Amino acid sequence: xxxxxxxxxxxxxxxxxxxxxxxxxxxxxxxxxxxxxxxxxxxxxxxxxxxxxxxxxxxxxxxxxxxxxxxxxxxxxxxxxxxxxxxxxxxxxxxxxxxxxxxxxxxxxxxxxxxxxxxxxxxxxxxxxxxxxxxxxxxxxxxxxxxxxxxxxxxxxxxxxxxxxxxxxxxxxxxxxxxxxxxxxxxx
Amino acid sequence: xxxxxxxxxxxxxxxxxxxxxxxxxxxxxxxxxxxxxxxxxxxxxxxxxxxxxxxxxxxxxxxxxxxxxxxxxxxxxxxxxxxxxxxxxxxxxxxxxxxxxx
Numbered sequence: 001x002x003x004x005x006x007x008x009x010x011x012x013x014x015x016x017x018x019x020x021x022x023x024x025x026x027x028x029x030x031x032x033x034x035x036x037x038x039x040x041x042x043x044x045x046x047x048x049x050x051x052x053x054x055x056x057x058x059x060x061x062x063x064x065x066x067x068x069x070x071x072x073x074x075x076x077x078x079x080x081x082x083x084x085x086x087x088x089x090x091x092x093x094x095x096x097x098x099x100x101x102x103x104x105x106x107x108x109x110x111x112x113x114x115x116x117x118x119x120x121x122x123x124x125x126x127x128x129x130x131x132x133x134x135x136x137x138x139x140x141x142x143x144x145x146x147x148x149x150x151x152x153x154x155x156x157x158x159x160x161x162x163x164x165x166x167x168x169x170x171x172x173x174x175x176x177x178x179x180x181x182x183x184x185x186x187x188x
Numbered sequence: 189x190x191x192x193x194x195x196x197x198x199x200x201x202x203x204x205x206x207x208x209x210x211x212x213x214x215x216x217x218x219x220x221x222x223x224x225x226x227x228x229x230x231x232x233x234x235x236x237x238x239x240x241x242x243x244x245x246x247x248x249x250x251x252x253x254x255x256x257x258x259x260x261x262x263x264x265x266x267x268x269x270x271x272x273x274x275x276x277x278x279x280x281x282x283x284x285x286x287x288x289x290x
Contacts, residue, residue, distance in 0.1 A: 049212075051209065052209075
């Protein structure tokens with residue numbers, strides 16, 4: 001399983017600190033909602049019909065037990081005790097409070113996770129076969145390639161302003177028609 | 189004699205999301221917000237509706253996305269007249285969470 005390099009740790013820590021300052025500026029009125037909205041979306045935070053929603057990145061759907069426990073802690077401490085896994089293999093918390101989100105992002109960073117690039121018209125995740133590493137008919141483990149794609153596509157300027165949101169699926173076993181169709185879903 | 193154009197009566201509330209919690213809230217005169225639609229102030233005057241919306245939009249550090257919403261007056265207080273607003277006033281419909289927990 002991939003572990004953060006020093007660069008990764010520094011990058012994510014800086015984004016947490018940056019967003020903490022942006023939230024403070026929104027709450028004290030220095031930033032309007034129009035100014036704040038693109039900043040929160042870049043950090044996976046939506047304001048939906050009933051409440052805020054924070055979408056957390058789970059690259060190629062791979063979690064270790066420490067990360068899973070941290071997600072559970074976040075759900076218990078800052079949400080309503082649950083989250084929703086998405087079709088792109090991320091997870092969403094549906095009831096966070098705005099002022100708590102910087103602390104949530106810090107808790108994610110503590111276990112090498114983040115919510116960067118999980119919203120907006122960009123590549124929101126690289127998905128992988130959920131049987132990766134376990135499928136009997138696996139040709140190759142997709143996770144190393146998925147990790148390379150994740151690194152290449154994260155904050156890639158060409159994909160920050162796509163015309164539609166996207167996912168990049170990778171597949172371990174022989175591809176079926178639906179998976180081939182999904183492979184063509186890249187932003188124009 | 190000049191024929192007067194009939195004025196269609198209005199029945200509206202000001203609604204928005206709370207900046208800190210994101211919760212759906214409603215304006216209650218004179219200057220407070222409530223998460224309970226039945227406790228919202230119903231506006232029947234067009235000028236007052238405009239002024240109330242301007243007031244709400246001026247509270248940018250308290251609320252997000254204020255707008256006027258149609259309601260039906262009822263003995264128990266205002267009720268949403270559109271499905272979307274009913275949905276906002278009660279919370280998610282899959283099971284009892286959000287406002288339905290209160």
